[in-house]
Amino acid sequence: MKGKGGHGGSGGALRVAGAMSGTSMDGVDIAVIETDGVAVTGFAETAYRPYSEAEKAVLRAAQGRWPGEDGVAEAAAVVEAAHVEAMAGIRDVACLGFHGQTLAHDPAGFRTHQAGDGGRLATALGLPVVWDFRSSDMNLGGQGAPLAPFYHWALARWMGAEEPVAFLNLGGVGNITWADSGATGPDAEGALIAFDTGPANAPLDDLCRLRGLGERDEGGALAASGRPDRDGVAEFLRDGYFLKVPPKSLDRNAFPYLVEAMDGLSDADALATLAACSAGAVGAAMDHLPARPGRMLVTGGGRHNVALMAELGALLPIAVEPVEAAGLDGDALEAQAFAYLAVRVARGMTTSAPGTTGVAAPVGGGRWSDP
16 A cells, blocks of 8 residues: 555654665664654664675666666666665664655756655565655655754754754755754744755765776765865856755766866875865855854764865854764664655644755655565
């Protein structure tokens, strides 16, 4: 059975799992939390299932493709099988919030494509699955992204933040959330501003693969040994995207020229320049926030890149810290977000709002599939 939310009724906290397979395409993260869809009352176990090199090749081959195109069915099969394996040790959860693997995102055309069928996954797991979180938002004129901000608002409340706080997720693409935990709810006017900042890890990882340096610059060590081309960074930041007023979102490959523009630079200098471009995009994003946040908490793989974090620290006029400084788990946070959203879908609550995706009014997304 597939349909809208409303399966969970109202009531207390549920123990629920969330799954995320991000644009870095490294693997599947699973995280379990306890929530009633408003407050987060507990963090539980996590799991990670990496993609093999062969699986990554299938996913990369399907990048930019839409349902029915070559390679898409194969990519979906990889995603579903990996999620079944990742969930193997997870027990006693009410449902799974399943994001799927984004293959294409076209906000201007109001369409998006995440590989993986929640109905098939529900049957394989014997567990209800909440999925297809983005379509309802896009059908009502939203960008369909980012979707984690409602969870960021809940975390700001969990932290007891007394002033607005910014969450910066550095995955393949960067996105920022400005959250006012004093608002009555995540869909209240002024509670959240969120949008994609620009590229984050994607160009660095792509350059590493292109130049035979491995999957990534582990910890940003090579980038930290290089010197950024500041003229090149300045030229990149003249891209019109950075002046565009939010809401706005990006595809992983939205700046295809960026890696090519590193030709002529050494490996270390090229990676240092790309890290500076990613940080500079965040600096440009600060101009679009309604007020300066008290601190910026960084999640996603980019928080491990010492060069990128150093650039952010030097550039931004606020404290820049990994989310672990607030007692959170940056490797699990995106998966936790989809667990939180799954409960909101199950209880007929909103999952996005004008301040997060530009949708015309707060809207609930997601489909529910029983096994």
